[in-house]
Amino acid sequence: xxxxxxxxxxxxxxxxxxxxxxxxxxxxxxxxxxxxxxxxxxxxxxxxxxxxxxxxxxxxxxxxxxxxxxxxxxxxxxxxxxxxxxxxxxxxxxxxxxxxxxxxxxxxxxxxxxxxxxxxxxxxxxxxxxxxxxxxxxxxxxxxxxxxxxxxxxxxxxxxxxxxxxxxxxxxxxxxxxxxxxxxxxxxxxxxxxxxxxxxxxxxxxxxxxxxxxxxxxxxxxxxxxxxxxxxxxxxxxxxxxxxxxxxxxxxxxxxxxxxxxxxxxxxxxxxxxxxxxxxxxxxxxxxxxxxxxxxxxxxxxxxxxxxxxxxxxxxxxxxxxxxxxxxxxxxxxxxxxxxxxxxx
Numbered sequence: 605x606x607x608x609x610x611x612x613x614x615x616x617x618x619x620x621x622x623x624x625x626x627x628x629x630x631x632x633x634x635x636x637x638x639x640x641x642x643x644x645x646x647x648x649x650x651x652x653x654x655x656x657x658x659x660x661x662x663x664x665x666x667x668x669x670x671x672x673x674x675x676x677x678x679x680x681x682x683x684x685x686x687x688x689x690x691x692x693x694x695x696x697x698x699x700x701x702x703x704x705x706x707x708x709x710x711x712x713x714x715x716x717x718x719x720x721x722x723x724x725x726x727x728x729x730x731x732x733x734x735x736x737x738x739x740x741x742x743x744x745x746x747x748x749x750x751x752x753x754x755x756x757x758x759x760x761x762x763x764x765x766x767x768x769x770x771x772x773x774x775x776x777x778x779x780x781x782x783x784x785x786x787x788x789x790x791x792x793x794x795x796x797x798x799x800x801x802x803x804x805x806x807x808x809x810x811x812x813x814x815x816x817x818x819x820x821x822x823x824x825x826x827x828x829x830x831x832x833x834x835x836x837x838x839x840x841x842x843x844x845x846x847x848x849x850x851x852x853x854x855x856x857x858x859x860x861x862x863x864x865x866x867x868x869x870x871x872x873x874x875x876x877x878x879x880x881x882x883x884x885x886x887x888x889x890x891x892x893x894x895x896x897x898x899x900x901x902x903x904x905x906x907x908x909x910x911x912x913x914x915x916x917x918x919x920x921x922x923x924x925x926x927x928x929x930x931x932x933x934x935x936x937x938x939x940x941x942x943x944x945x946x947x948x949x
Contacts, residue, residue, distance in 0.1 A: 619660045627656035679919060680728030681711045682721065683739045688836075688863065689891040690908055694739050694760070697912020701930070705920055707734070716801065718742040729754055735919045739912075740806075756922035758915045761806055770918050772911060772932065776806045779904040779935040780813025783858045783886045786902070786937055788821045791946040792856040792884060796829035798843045798868055800860035807835075810860050810888060828852045833864045840867030848875055855883060855946050862887035862894055862903055869897060869942075884943040899941035907933050 625632040630649055638645065638653050656662070681698060683691045698709065710731055714721035721743040728736055729751060736751060738759040745764055751757055752768040764771040787795050797814050800807025811830070818825045831847050833839035840859060844867065847854070859865035865887035872879055879885050879899065887894065890905035914930040921927040 619662045621662075623660055624653065624656045624662050627660060628652040677707050678731065678733045679707050679709055679916075680725075680731065680733035680736045681709050681739065682724050682728065682736065682741055682743075683711060683713050684716055684741060685836075686711065686713055689893060690861070690863070690889055691739060693891065693908040694912035694915075697909040697914075698737060698916045699912075701913045701916025702920070705925055707920075714741050714743070716742065718744070722747060725751060735923050737915045737919055739915075756919060758919045758922070760911055760915060768922070770922065772914055772918075774906065774911070774932070774935055776809035776935075777813040777816070779888060779906065780810035780858070781817045782813070782935065782937045783810075783888060783904050784814045784817035785821075786939070786943065787856045787858065787884060787886060788817055788823065790856075790884065790943060793823050793946075794829070794854045794856070795825065796831070796847055796852070796854040796857045797825075798840055798847070798857060798859045798864050799830055799832045800864070801834045801839075802832050804835075807832075807860055814858060826852060826854075829854050833860065833867075835861050835863060837863045837867040837870075840864030841871050842867070844868035844871035848872075848877075856885070856943070857883060858886045858888075860888055862889045862891045862901060865901055865903070866893060866897065869901075880942050880944040881947075884946075886943060890938055894938075894940065897942070902940045902943040903938055905936050905938045907935075 621635050622632050625635045628635065629652060634645060634649065635653055638650060679702060681695065683695065685691055695711065702709065710728060710733060712724040712727055714724050721741045725743060733755065735756045738748065738757065740761040748757055748759060748764060749766045749769060752766060757769050759771045761773055762771050763773045784795060797811065799811050815825065828850060829847065829852050831843040833843035840863060843864065848871065857868060859868055865885055869879060869885060872883060877883050885901065887901050887903035889908065890903045894901040894903050910930060910932045914932050917927040917930045
């Protein structure tokens with residue numbers, strides 16, 4: 605049973621750092637240095653302090669500590685569309701990557717707008733976060749480098765080198781090639797492409813992979829069968845409707861991402877077009893929804909969760925915390941039930 609000295613004087617009073625020091629039999633400065641991660645003390649003293657913290661249910665004043673040390677134990681994350689399964693997977697990876705470090709996330713969204721990206725990034729830096737992770741976005745390289753002068757930055761879907769900046773960018777062109785080559789190998793020569801948002805580098809890279817696969821196969825793609833969407837299910841639906849309204853012949857569609865494929869699938873269904881009996885369909889990302897489409901979607905697997913995990917661990921390493929390496933696998937084709945050999949004429 606704890607002695608009176610182990611607890612604050614009344615039940616209503618908050619537990620203080622001095623209470624922990626008295627209970628552990630050490631000085632208040634020792635407790636402070638242990639909490640800040642700067643103390644080199646004997647194992648038995650550290651164990652006594654940690655036991656006292658647990659016993660007294662001590663909650664450090666993080667605001668006061670941040671004023672003193674400049675460390676807020678928060679990480680800023682700039683994303684684009686929180687409601688998207690793509691970004692939610694990446695955010696889950698970041699959350700799990702930070703879990704054991706004690707850091708919390710402040711998440712803001714740029715909504716695919718350069719001005720909103722810049723404003724959101726300014727908001728994060730004003731909150732004095734310890735580091736920043738940027739999941740895609742339209743913010744200019746020089747603005748990213750400027751933020752990196754204040755705190756470490758990890759950015760995805762971009763190759764950017766500079767002081768205090770790390771980046772990761774997967775081979776999107778190869779992913780577009782894998783999707784299109786799969787359809788060509790099944791005998792499809794009239795392959796439509798529901799492209800991503802115009803001006804987005806990854807949309808362009810996937811389209812270049814589509815062109816490369818055609819070139820290697822000696823097949824000339826129909827430029828009128830390339831329709832731009834916006835990486836959303838609604839955008840995929842509208843792009844597929846535009847393709848159908850054009851009257852251009854096609855036997856397969858490569859969609860720039862899975863959410864576009866979801867919208868395209870609905871447009872095909874409403875037009876009485878069967879998948880894969882009449883038209884084969886391929887997506888990109890391998891989001892959880894792929895397994896639950898009717899039929900399950902053939903797609904290019906992008907390790908979205910692992911990218912988030914990598915970003916978190918890399919940022920922790922840049923901030924001076926021990927962190928294990930994260931393996932990010934390459935893109936790969938996942939064949940399910942939305943593709944089949946082209947039907948003979």
